[in-house]
Amino acid sequence: MNIIYLLIIISLVLIVVIFCFFLWAVRSGQFDDLEKPSHQILMDNDDTAEKQD
Amino acid sequence: MNIATAIDRAVSAEKENCYHCGEIIPDNTDIKIAIDGMERHMCCQGCRAVAQAINEFGLGNYYRYRSKLPPKPELSSPESILDLKIYDNPDFQKPFVVEIGSNQREANLIIDGIVCPACAWLNETHLAAQPGITSIAVNYTSGKALIRWDDTIIRLSNILGHIYHLGYKAFPYNPVKRQELLDKEKKIQLLRLGLAGLLSLQVMMIAIALYAGEWKWIDAEHRNFLRWVSFILTTPVMFFCAQPFYTNSWRAIRNKRIEMDVPIALGISLAYLASVWFTVVGTGTVYYDSVTMLVFFLLTGRYLEFTARNKAANHMDNLEKIIPSVIIRLEDSPSGYSENPVPVIELKKNDIVLIKPGETIPIDGLVVNGNTTVDEANITGEAVPVIRKPGDQICSGSTNIDSPIQVKVTATGHDTSFSRICNLIEKAQSEKLPVTMFVDRIAGWFLSGVLIIAAAAAWYWWQTDKDMWLPVTIAILVVTCPCALALATPVSITVAINNLLTRGVAVIKGDSLQTITKITHLVFDKTGTLTEGKLKISRIIPQGNRPQTDIVSIAQSLEAESEHPVARAFREIDNTNTTYLATDIRNTPGEGITGMVNNKKYYIGTSQFIKNSLGARFDDSRIPAEQAEHCVFLAGENEVLAAFYFTDEERPGIKKVISHFNAYGIRTMIISGDNQQSVDKLAKSAGINEAYARLKPADKLSVIEGLQSQKSIVAVAGDGINDAPVLAKADVSFAMGSGTDLTKLNADIILLGSNLMNIVHIYLVANRCMKIIKQNLLWALAYNIIALPAAVSGLLTPWMAALGMSASSLLVIVNSLRINKQTVA
Numbered sequence: 001m002n003i004i005y006l007l008i009i010i011s012l013v014l015i016v017v018i019f020c021f022f023l024w025a026v027r028s029g030q031f032d033d034l035e036k037p038s039h040q041i042l043m044d045n046d047d048t049a050e051k052q053d
Numbered sequence: 054m055n056i057a058t059a060i061d062r063a064v065s066a067e068k069e070n071c072y073h074c075g076e077i078i079p080d081n082t083d084i085k086i087a088i089d090g091m092e093r094h095m096c097c098q099g100c101r102a103v104a105q106a107i108n109e110f111g112l113g114n115y116y117r118y119r120s121k122l123p124p125k126p127e128l129s130s131p132e133s134i135l136d137l138k139i140y141d142n143p144d145f146q147k148p149f150v151v152e153i154g155s156n157q158r159e160a161n162l163i164i165d166g167i168v169c170p171a172c173a174w175l176n177e178t179h180l181a182a183q184p185g186i187t188s189i190a191v192n193y194t195s196g197k198a199l200i201r202w203d204d205t206i207i208r209l210s211n212i213l214g215h216i217y218h219l220g221y222k223a224f225p226y227n228p229v230k231r232q233e234l235l236d237k238e239k240k241i242q243l244l245r246l247g248l249a250g251l252l253s254l255q256v257m258m259i260a261i262a263l264y265a266g267e268w269k270w271i272d273a274e275h276r277n278f279l280r281w282v283s284f285i286l287t288t289p290v291m292f293f294c295a296q297p298f299y300t301n302s303w304r305a306i307r308n309k310r311i312e313m314d315v316p317i318a319l320g321i322s323l324a325y326l327a328s329v330w331f332t333v334v335g336t337g338t339v340y341y342d343s344v345t346m347l348v349f350f351l352l353t354g355r356y357l358e359f360t361a362r363n364k365a366a367n368h369m370d371n372l373e374k375i376i377p378s379v380i381i382r383l384e385d386s387p388s389g390y391s392e393n394p395v396p397v398i399e400l401k402k403n404d405i406v407l408i409k410p411g412e413t414i415p416i417d418g419l420v421v422n423g424n425t426t427v428d429e430a431n432i433t434g435e436a437v438p439v440i441r442k443p444g445d446q447i448c449s450g451s452t453n454i455d456s457p458i459q460v461k462v463t464a465t466g467h468d469t470s471f472s473r474i475c476n477l478i479e480k481a482q483s484e485k486l487p488v489t490m491f492v493d494r495i496a497g498w499f500l501s502g503v504l505i506i507a508a509a510a511a512w513y514w515w516q517t518d519k520d521m522w523l524p525v526t527i528a529i530l531v532v533t534c535p536c537a538l539a540l541a542t543p544v545s546i547t548v549a550i551n552n553l554l555t556r557g558v559a560v561i562k563g564d565s566l567q568t569i570t571k572i573t574h575l576v577f578d579k580t581g582t583l584t585e586g587k588l589k590i591s592r593i594i595p596q597g598n599r600p601q602t603d604i605v606s607i608a609q610s611l612e613a614e615s616e617h618p619v620a621r622a623f624r625e626i627d628n629t630n631t632t633y634l635a636t637d638i639r640n641t642p643g644e645g646i647t648g649m650v651n652n653k654k655y656y657i658g659t660s661q662f663i664k665n666s667l668g669a670r671f672d673d674s675r676i677p678a679e680q681a682e683h684c685v686f687l688a689g690e691n692e693v694l695a696a697f698y699f700t701d702e703e704r705p706g707i708k709k710v711i712s713h714f715n716a717y718g719i720r721t722m723i724i725s726g727d728n729q730q731s732v733d734k735l736a737k738s739a740g741i742n743e744a745y746a747r748l749k750p751a752d753k754l755s756v757i758e759g760l761q762s763q764k765s766i767v768a769v770a771g772d773g774i775n776d777a778p779v780l781a782k783a784d785v786s787f788a789m790g791s792g793t794d795l796t797k798l799n800a801d802i803i804l805l806g807s808n809l810m811n812i813v814h815i816y817l818v819a820n821r822c823m824k825i826i827k828q829n830l831l832w833a834l835a836y837n838i839i840a841l842p843a844a845v846s847g848l849l850t851p852w853m854a855a856l857g858m859s860a861s862s863l864l865v866i867v868n869s870l871r872i873n874k875q876t877v878a
Contacts (some may be wrong), residue, residue: 001275008282015251015286022247026240033192036173 071096103220253345320530541829579725
C-alpha cells in the first residue's frame with residue numbers, strides 16, 4: 001500500500017501543472033468569447049488567402 | 054441540418070425575400086446578383102452593395118454559416134463615408150486610440166449589427182485581409198472589436214469604411230473603466246471557480262477513501278497521511294477561492310448588517326479550523342470535503358449569475374453610443390455660413406451648432422435660432438416634450454423633436470448633463486424587483502435567526518454531548534445557508550433577460566418583467582408598430598399645371614429635415630429635378646410643415662392642416678373623406694398644388710399575435726392618428742377588441758390615463774416620435790427597433806427586430822419567469838423548514854448538510870434555466 005505515497009505526490013504535482021495551465025488560459029483570454037470559436041472551424045476556408053494576393 | 058442552412062434555405066426558397074436581409078422584396082423591385090454561381094434577389098440597393106462586397110471579397114461562406122439574418126443595411130452614401138474622415142483627427146482619436154510603438158495604433162470599436170457568429174467572422178476575415186491591419190479580434194458576445202493597425206498604411210476612417218461596406222456600423226468605443234474592472238473581476242472569479250473545482254474533486258476522492266476506511270478499516274498511518282493531503286488541497290480553497298465570502302461578510306458586519314455570506318464564512322471557517330485541529334492531533338472527524346464542495350457550488354452559482362449580468366450590462370453599455378460623436382458646426386464663410394461636421398470633442402464654448410430633428414443633443418447650450426420641442430425625459434423625467442425658443446436652455450442627452458435649431462454651446466464633455474444620463478442607465482441595471490427587495494428583507498431576518506439558533510444549539514449540545522456540538526453547529530450553519538432564497542430571483546431574472554436578448558429583445562427596466570405578467574390591456578400604435586412604418590407614395594396627383602418634378606422638389610425640401618415616416622417616403626422618391634433649400638421650417642407634429650422655398654411660403658400636411666392654413670381657399674368637399682386621410686397635400690399661399698397618396702404595409706403575423714393575447718384574456722386595442730375606416734379594417738381583420746382612430750398625441754395619452762384610472766394595467770407597443778409620452782405613461786412599454794433614439798430610451802423593453810411575435814414571447818417568458826421565481830422561493834422555504842430541525846437535532850452530519858445545501862442551490866439554478874424552454878412564439 002505504500003505506493004499510495006508516491007501516487008498521491010505525483011497527483012499533487014499534476015494538479016500544480018494543471019492549475020498553471022488553467023492560469024495561463026484565463027490570463028490569455030481563452031475564455032473571453034466562448035461562442036464564436038465553436039463556429040470558426042466551419043467558416044475558415046482557403047478562398048480568403050487566395051483573394052489576398 | 055443546422056440553423057444556418059435552415060435559414061439559408063428559407064431565404065433562398067422564397068423568391069420574394071431578400072437573400073441578404075430576409076426582408077420581403079417590394080413588388081416593383083428587381084435587383085439580383087450572382088453569389089456562388091446562383092442568382093440571388095435583393096430587396097434594395099443597400100443589400101445589393103453589401104452582398105456584392107461580401108461576394109467579391111470571397112466571403113460568400115457567410116451566407117452558409119450565419120444563424121441569424123442581419124439588419125437591413127443603409128446604402129452608404131459618399132457623404133457618410135466622407136464624414137468618417139474626422140475619425141482621423143488626432144484630437145478626436147485621443148480618448149479611444151492608443152499608440153503602441155512606432156505608427157502602430159490600437160482602438161476599441163463597437164460594431165453595430167453583429168447578430169450571429171458569422172457576422173463576427175465576416176468582419177474579422179475581411180479586415181484581417183486589408184494591408185496595414187496588424188491584428189483584429191471581434192468578440193461576438195459583446196459586439197466589440199479590438200483592432201491594431203499601422204497608421205502609415207491605413208487610416209482609421211478607411212477601416213471604419215470597410216466595415217460600413219459590409220453593412221455594419223462601427224463606432225469607436227472608449228472602454229469605460231467600469232468595463233475594464235468587470236473584465237478583471239470575471240477572470241479572477243473564473244480562476245477561483247476553476248481552482249475550487251479542481252481541488253474539490255481531489256478532496257472528494259480522498260474523502261471517499263476515508264469514509265470507506267472508517268467503515269471497513271484503515272491504517273492510522275494511511276488515514277493521517279490522507280488527512281494531511283486533504284489539508285494541503287483544501288488550504289488554497291480556503292484562502293484563495295473562498296476569499297469573497299470573507300470580504301463580503303466583513304463588509305456586512307462592519308455595516309451592522311447580516312448577509313448570506315456571514316453564516317457561510319462562519320460555517321466553513323469553523324469546519325476548516327476543526328478539521329485542521331483533528332488532523333494535527335490525529336483524532337475526531339475531518340470536514341475538508343464539505344468545505345471544498347460548498348465553496349465550489351457557491352462559486353458556480355455566483356459565476357453563472359455574474360456572467361449573465363455582465364452580458365446584460367454590456368448591452369446597456371452599447372446604448373451609450375447613441376450620443377452622437379459627430380456634430381454639425383456652423384462656421385462663418387464668405388457665403389454666409391457653412392455646415393461642417395466636426396467631432397463633438399472639438400467643440401468649444403460659444404460655438405454654434407446645428408441640431409436636426411430626431412438627433413440627440415450632445416452638449417449643453419442656448420438656442421439662438423429656431424423654434425422646436427425637445428424631449429428631456431432622460432434628465433428631468435418629464436415625459437411631455439417642452440417647447441424651446443431662442444434664448445432657452447438646451448441640455449445634453451435631450452432629443453430634438455420638431456425642427457432644426459441652432460444652438461450656442463455653453464458646456465461640453467464632462468461638464469454636461471450627459472453624466473447624469475449615464476447614472477440613469479446604471480440605475481436601470483441595478484434596479485431591483487419588488488419581489489427581490491421583499492426577499493432581501495426576509496433573508497436578513499432569516500439569517501439572524503439562523504445564527505441565534507446555531508449558537509443556542511451549540512450551547513445545548515455542549516451541555517449534553519460534547520462530541521456532538523461541533524458537527525451540529527457546522528451542519529446548521531451550512532445546511533440553512535439561504536442560497537436558494539437569495540439565488541431564486543436574480544438567477545431567474547438574468548436567465549429571462551438573456552433569453553429575450555437572444556431573441557432580439559432588450560429589457561431596459563428589469564421590473565417591467567414583473568409588471569407584464571399583470572397587464573390587462575395591450576395597446577398598439579398603428580403606424581410603425583402594426584404596420585411596417587415605411588410609408589410609400591403610391592400616387593401623386595398634381596392639382597394645378599405645375600410640372601410634377603417641381604412639385605416633388607418643393608415637397609422634398611420641406612420634408613428634408615423631418616424624421617416622420619411621411620418625410621422618409623418623400624425622400625425615397627427619385628427626382629432628377631434640381632433640389633431646393635427650404636428655410637424657416639416649422640413643424641406642427643401630427644399635422645404638417647410650413648416653410649419658405651424660393652421666397653414663397655408653402656404648406657404640406659393633412660387636409661385639416663391645409664384647411665386651417667389656407668382657410669376658404671382650400672375646398673376639401675371634392676375629396677372623399679376616406680381618401681383625405683391617406684393623403685398629404687402640398688399647397689402654396691393660395692392654392693393646392695398636389696395630393697400625395699400613401700400606403701403602409703401591415704406587418705406579417707399580427708393576427709397570430711392578437712389571437713394569443715385574446716386567449717390570455719388580455720384586451721387588445723389600437724390607438725392611431727389614422728382615419729376610422731383603415732383602423733377599423735385592420736382591427737377587424739386582426740381580431741383586435743377596440744380601435745380608436747383620429748387621435749392626436751394628447752388624445753392617445755388620455756386614452757391610456759382613462760384605462761389606468763379604472764385600475765387597468767396597460768402595456769403599450771409603439772414606434773415613432775409622437776409615441777414617446779404615451780410610452781412613458783404606460784405601465785409597460787415596448788418600442789419597435791426601428792424607432793428613433795428618443796423612443797428607445799423611454800421604453801421599458803425594446804424589440805430590436807421587426808418580429809411582432811416577440812411581444813408574445815416576452816409575455817410568455819415573463820410569466821414563466823415569475824412562476825419559476827415563485828417555485829424557487831417556495832422550494833427554498835420548504836427546504837429550510839425541513840433541514841433546520843434535522844440539523845439542530847443532530848440527524849445531519851456536516852457532509853450531508855453541504856450536499857443538501859448545494860443540491861438545493863443547484864436545483865434553483867437548474868429550475869431557472871427552464872425559462873429557456875421553447876415556446877410557441
